[in-house]
Amino acid sequence: MLKRTVTVLVLLALFAPFRANCDERYFTYVYESTVLPENQWEVEQWITNQNGKEDGDYSEWNLRTEFEYGITDKLMTAFYLNWDSVHADGVPDEESETEFKGVASEWVYQLSNPHLEPIGSALYVELATDGIEYEIEGKLLLSKEVERFVFAANAVYEAEWEREDNRTEHEGTLELTAGAAYRFADAWSAGVEFRNKSAYPGGFDLSGQEYNVLSVGPNLHYGAPKWWATLTVLPQIWGNGEGSQDNLNLVHEESVEVRLIFGILL
Template structure:
């Protein structure tokens, strides 16, 4: 791809992100991955852009950019709906993926969309704990890790817990989502997969001065293959195919009109086992990277 083509595609992706709908976790993101239990008030709208930059495998070179633009709307004071579009860019070489990936390196494209909802049950500001539940439908046309053409449909229930201290300046949040994924790879002889992906994050954040928060989080993600979720009699988690745990700091700025969060996490531990082709020194290089940087920026209307 030429530089001018790349620039054009980047511009298209960013413009699309700015104009369209996106991801659904509501209110301000104090961390890169952990989410609190809050939602937008009734009738309020927020545009949230989330850009994640993923770097490094155990071999070769790997860079991925996941871009998401989300429009959130407070349907009631407790119920939020949102929609998002996804775009992705890859530039990698000699990574531990299958041979199909060579053709997809250095490529930017729209990759899918999300439809989300989040319902706040308990408020952290007046109840002893904040609690919300969420549900998302995710459509992906390209695989998250290497951009392989795929038809993927996922459903993702989620739970959000929050506990605040010191006049709500010290905040703890724990969020977990379980994504039920069904995909068919379009260029690998139509291989079909059913997978359960579990994502969990625990964050602590402190408002050290007006408008500013500093935080730290632990983020874990794991996949379970050969899972069964077609009917209630066939429910099983399958086998743990891979998992990775990441940790890192975040900084958050917010004011009346907009907010932004910058966070970095590095892989602390990954599996399944040491010595397997996908793991090295207790880390997982198949579905996890050495480091992720995430920048979220939002505007209130």
């Protein structure tokens, strides 16, 4: 599915010679501080594949459809629909299912414009639930364009609550992400993305780290006047904590993630 989608996007790109002027994203794991203009709509489709566990055969597809709207030139909101499809054989059990994973609401407020000020910055808040799990995520977004280079970095905290069998389980996640891209043509850019993710079973209590992983990989971006697409391949290069082996943690995280996001300006 992912291979076919990428092929279609590349073929379309060959016949669209102009660079995008919508709120395009140069990265898929790192957010920039740009927002949609007032009264502007955009639809984004996310396709993420997570592959590889310590044992057995594991593949998970995450699909996210996002509807973004610019409330003002500094405030943007979005509504998400999420789906998951998992195939696992011997990891350690067998599992094969596709399910709706709930909805999410995103709010982004731009503090400074990266095109007008020395550095762009924004605050991001996301609320998500599927009726059983509840998540709140906060991010500080930083970005800057220097001639043909684009730089971005995020500090992320996510808290999750799951209610099951009259018990509530808590988990917290800290992430530091960064990316750099170079626009080698009017519509094309290539770059690299970095993610450091650490998990804490106590939620807001960050005293006991469960595991920590580092992932680094390349990306490719194309932007047309009314649509854009970005593809990232993000392999895990180091991991520790519970279940880690050979400097990788393939119990809690996967060996490699591949993410494609494409957006259409309405």
